Amino acid sequence: MIGLVGFILIVFISWAFSESRKEISWSFCLAKINIIGQANGLNYVGGILSRKSIALWTLCFVLLPQLFVSIAYSETRIWIDSDLSIGEPGKDVDDGYALIQAMRSPEISIVGVSLVHGNIANISKQYQIAMDIIRRFSPMTFRVWKGAGSPKQFGTATEASDALSSALSRERLRILALGPLTNIATAIRLNPSLRPQIEELVVMAGRKPNSPVRLGPHNVILPDTNIDNDVESVRFILEQKIPITMIPTEAMRESLINDTILANLRTGHFAGPWLFQKSKTWIRLWKLFTGLDGFIPFDTLLVGYISHPQFFSCSDNIRTKLVKRSDDTFPRVPFRTKLFLEAQFNSTQSTGTDRYCERVDRTFIDVLVSRLK
Numbered sequence: 475m476i477g478l479v480g481f482i483l484i485v486f487i488s489w490a491f492s493e494s495r496k497e498i499s500w501s502f503c504l505a506k507i508n509i510i511g512q513a514n515g516l517n518y519v520g521g522i523l524s525r526k527s528i529a530l531w532t533l534c535f536v537l538l539p540q541l542f543v544s545i546a547y548s549e550t551r552i553w554i555d556s557d558l559s560i561g562e563p564g565k566d567v568d569d570g571y572a573l574i575q576a577m578r579s580p581e582i583s584i585v586g587v588s589l590v591h592g593n594i595a596n597i598s599k600q601y602q603i604a605m606d607i608i609r610r611f612s613p614m615t616f617r618v619w620k621g622a623g624s625p626k627q628f629g630t631a632t633e634a635s636d637a638l639s640s641a642l643s644r645e646r647l648r649i650l651a652l653g654p655l656t657n658i659a660t661a662i663r664l665n666p667s668l669r670p671q672i673e674e675l676v677v678m679a680g681r682k683p684n685s686p687v688r689l690g691p692h693n694v695i696l697p698d699t700n701i702d703n704d705v706e707s708v709r710f711i712l713e714q715k716i717p718i719t720m721i722p723t724e725a726m727r728e729s730l731i732n733d734t735i736l737a738n739l740r741t742g743h744f745a746g747p748w749l750f751q752k753s754k755t756w757i758r759l760w761k762l763f764t765g766l767d768g769f770i771p772f773d774t775l776l777v778g779y780i781s782h783p784q785f786f787s788c789s790d791n792i793r794t795k796l797v798k799r800s801d802d803t804f805p806r807v808p809f810r811t812k813l814f815l816e817a818q819f820n821s822t823q824s825t826g827t828d829r830y831c832e833r834v835d836r837t838f839i840d841v842l843v844s845r846l847k
Contacts, residue, residue: 549583550648550780552576553638555621556773557592557653558600560607560752565593567749567756569652570607571846572773574745576650577612578845581781585641587618588634592653592703597623611745621657625704628656628663635660642671648780651677652773654700659707662714672716676776680720680794680815680830686802687723691765696723697803701815708815709796718794719829720817721775725786729775729839732768733757742847749846771842778838779831785841787833793818793826 560570576582589600597620604618621634638661641647649658649672662669679698681687686695701708711718736753739746753769760769779786795818801810817830 549581551583551585551645552780553585553641553647553649554587555590555634555638555649555651555653555655555657556587556600556604557590557594558603558607559593560603562594562599562603563755564759566772567753567769568771568773569593570603570752571749571771571842572650572652572777573604573607574611574749575774575781575842575845576777577608578744579777579781582777584616585645585647586616586637588621588638588657589618590621590634590653590657591623591625592700595623597621610748622660625654625656625706627660628704628707628710629660631660631664632657635664639665639668642668646671646673648672648674648676650773650776650780651675651700652776654704655707655711656704659704659710662716663710666714669714669716674717674719675711676719676721676779677815678721678772678776680722680817681724682819682830683797683816684799685724687727689723689727689764689766689770692763694764695803697812698815702812705796705813712794712796715827717827717829719779719788719831720794720815721779721786721831723770723772725831725834726770726772726775728836729770729834730766730768731757731771731839735768735839735843738843739847744847746843746847774842775834775838778834778842782838782841785835785838786831787835788829788831789817789819790829791825792828792830794828794830 554573554576556569556573558569558573559565560567573587576584587604589597589604591597594600601618601620608618617637619632619634619637621632622628622630634657638649638657642661642665651658655677658672658675662672677700679700681698688695731753736750736757739753740750741747757769760766795816796813797816798811798813801807801812803812817828818826819830
């Protein structure tokens with residue numbers, strides 16, 4: 475009887491405070507219990523529980539105060555557009571870190587995930603990676619959609635652009651662009667009335683004018699591959715005056731995953747051991763390439779910007795432009811020029827609506843590890 479009363483109370487709170495009353499279901503209850511419990515060090519990961527399970531009632535009662543806070547203050551609802559490649563030989567692992575991090579963040583509700591060319595162009599392979607991560611670690615229910623496999627698909631509908639358009643038609647969203655902007659630009663190009671529905675577009679890109687960031691003893695200047703891989707989509711997005719937040723390499727250079735942190739992840743009971751195995755080769759490549767003693771988990775900072783904005787030092791009311799300059803990025807080619815996404819701080823034009831984050835507190839890495847471990 476007590477268990478029944480507890481469950482009814484949880485359903486009532488969910489009904490009263492949830493952004494969508496459709497979320498009142500057993501999956502909702504389990505998802506909330508999982509994500510809040512894992513964020514607090516509990517290692518329970520999903521599974522099918524009987525409605526009469528004493529474990530479920532106990533967990534509901536133990537976590538009820540935090541469950542109330544989580545729902546009452548509402549999570550930030552986000553869409554993630556990613557170029558997943560974790561586990562692929564010689565490819566970046568940070569996108570996998572970021573997806574797991576988002577699933578482990580009680581401050582965030584993932585509305586959907588779309589896949590785009592970038593680290594790898596094979597969208598079907600990306601889908602396999604995404605499904606493997608969700609099968610292993612996801613305490614929540616959301617769909618993954620296949621998107622553009624090439625910048626040439628800008629303007630051509632895919633299931634990802636259609637799904638994003640459908641989501642935006644229902645609510646305003648903050649979008650995390652972990653890869654090129656092809657899917658996002660296509661959704662708006664085909665449905666221009668949805669442009670105001672993008673509350674904020676957070677991109678892993680950008681830099682200050684004539685201020686390249688050199689990494690490590692080898693002084694490597696990394697290219698903005700998310701920009702380079704589809705400049706036309708970037709140009710289109712800028713024309714739409716969508717509010718953009720840039721998280722550039724400048725902000726990330728002190729946020730390293732080194733051997734000590736990897737060893738710490740290895741001792742975990744959630745995603746840590748899996749991430750350790752997937753990252754061993756990548757950290758060696760970064761040491762050879764930059765001379766640093768670790769790698770930057772780039773995409774995780776976009777998720778961190780949503781979950782822990784207090785860690786980020788940002789400048790507001792700036793303008794973002796594509797500017798053609800001599801290409802100083804790796805690999806250097808004499809006399810080559812390219813377009814850079816730049817933050818204009820001293821524009822003589824009207825005040826902009828964008829944001830540029832110059833610095834991230836080192837505490838971010840500690841929080842990241844605790845979420846992933």
